[in-house]
Amino acid sequence: MKLVSAQDFDLRREVEYGSPEQNEAVKEIVQAIKMEGDTALLRYTEKFDGMKLEASGLRVTKEELQAAYDVVEPSFVTAIQAAAANIRAFHTRQKRNSWMDLQPDGSLLGQIIRPLKRVGVYVPGGKAAYPSSVLMNVIPAQVAGVPEIVMVTPPATGGRAGIDPYILVAAAEAGVHEIYRVGGAQAIAALAYGTDTIRPVDKICGPGNIYVALAKREVYGVVDIDSIAGPSEIAVLADDSANPAYVAADLLSQAEHDEMASAILVTPSEAFAKACQAEVERQLAALPRKAIAGASIERYGAIILVDSVEAGIDVVNQLAPEHFELIVENPMGYLGRVENAGAIFLGPYSSEPVGDYFAGPNHIIPTNGTARFSSPVDVDDFIKKSSVIYYSKDALLENGATIMELARREGLEGHARAIEVRLQQEGKAGNEHG
Structure with missing residues (x-):
């Protein structure tokens, strides 16, 4: 990892929007699914995944779900169940209720919160399979109702054997029983527009490769989406109190995701920086995904030297990283200064994988600096809100002139007259009965 000063490090990272060829390919796929449905879906599945299927074979059967349990270790099932319980408990605290507020003039204002009707979850299967992402997408939606x-x-x-059994077990444990063996941009289009086999959804969630990301962007507006996810990121702010072996391991935990992943150490200590630099090289040599992690460290890894912990937090706020570990003396004392980070991990034992798998908060977190204005996936992603307005006669008589003033200042006479006709009729009627 290269050592740089904060002044010499470019905090901006190029956002991945795909090449013109990739964008054109995705548009073509989405349009084909929209027009041809299952026919195009099966054609692209054979072309990109090398599997020739019939429409009747797209859906995973109950027998396949049960068979997956015969393949995975019982310890995995126990681990998934424990993680699911933690994730469910955390997200349950996020639930919001509908409310109504009766005004003194007899008016009623409120908000009705309802869950979305149907949600599609995309689970990738490229460089690795992620059963944990099944839980992180599904459980907040379930908690929302x-x-x-x-x-x-x-x-x-799972290779030639078909769908990874660990993904199927995670889905079954999370309570998902409608599963289809289809991926890529064609799967996103099928969820958005529907086919004879797959009914359309209201929202699509879950990470994927660049083609999945571009397809989600293409169908946004027809359906809602969670985000356009970029490569994984971690920033660690550490001082001399930190253990270089811990920090190096955490940096590599994200670097092994993808060659485009970013791993950055921010530190006020040059001695610690050099110790961590050496430790990264030592651990990298023995990492099974060394080629991927090594490419990530080479291209998007850095150690930024700063004057103080406070200056380091300023750098982190500019980075707005997906994951941020604060491993310094008294980390709680600095928490209030952290403004931009998707997930914040405090202290030497709050390693990023604790959040990825088990603690309970969601691991689907904003990337590419979007933590400046967006948040991790939560229960609110799976609800919709309707405003409720019941205006009483007294309230309209009292406030009608003000409403008309605002409408006419915008040049919308029809709006004003919709109020005026009521004031004329009801005000007169009110006087007659007065």
Whole structure:
């Protein structure tokens, strides 16, 4: 990892929007699914995934779900169940209720909160399969009360054997039973527009490769989406009190995700920086995903030297990282200064994988600096809100002239007259009965 000063480090990172060829390919796929449905879906599944299927074979059967339990270790099932319980408990605290407020003049104002009807969850199967992402997408939707959750995943996440059994077990434990063996941009289009086999959804969630990301952007507006996810990121702010082995391991935990992943150490100590630099090289040599992590460290890894912990937090706020570890003396004392980070991990034992898998907060977190204005996936992502207005006669008589003033200042006479006709009729009627 290269050592740089904060002044010499470019905090801006190029956002991945895809090449013109990739964008054009995605538009073509989405349009084909929209027009041809299952026919195009099966054609692209054979072309990109090498599996020739019939429409009747797209849906995963109950027997396949049960068979997955015969393949995975019982310890995995126990671990998934424990993680699911923590995730459910955390997200349950996020639930909001509808409310109504009766005004003194007899008016009633309020907000009705309802869950989305049907949500699609995309589970990738490229460089690795992620059963944990199944839980992180599905459980908040369930807590919100979404009645229909459908999952799509490429047909060969487990190689020639088909869908990865760990993904299927995670889905079953989370309570998802409508699962289709289809991936890529074609799966996103099928969820958005529907086919004879897959009914359309209201929202699509879950990470994927660049084609999945571009397809989500393409169908946004037809359906809602969670985000356009970029490569994973971690920033660690550490001082001399930190253990270089811990910090190096945490940096590599994100670097191994993808060659485009970013791992950055911010420190006021040059001695610690050099110790961590050496430790990264030592641990990298023995990492099974060394090629991926090494490419990430080479291209998007850095150690930024700063004058103080406070200056380091300023750098982190500019980075707005997906994951931020604060491993300094008295980390709680600095928490209030952290403004931009998707998830904040405090102290030497709050390693990023604790959040990825088990603690309870969601691991689907804003990337590419978007933590400046967006948040991790939560229960609010799966609800919709309707305003409720019941205006009494007294309230309209009292406030009608003010409403008309505002409408006429905007040049909308029809709006003003919709109030005026009531004032004329009801005000007169009120005087007659007065």
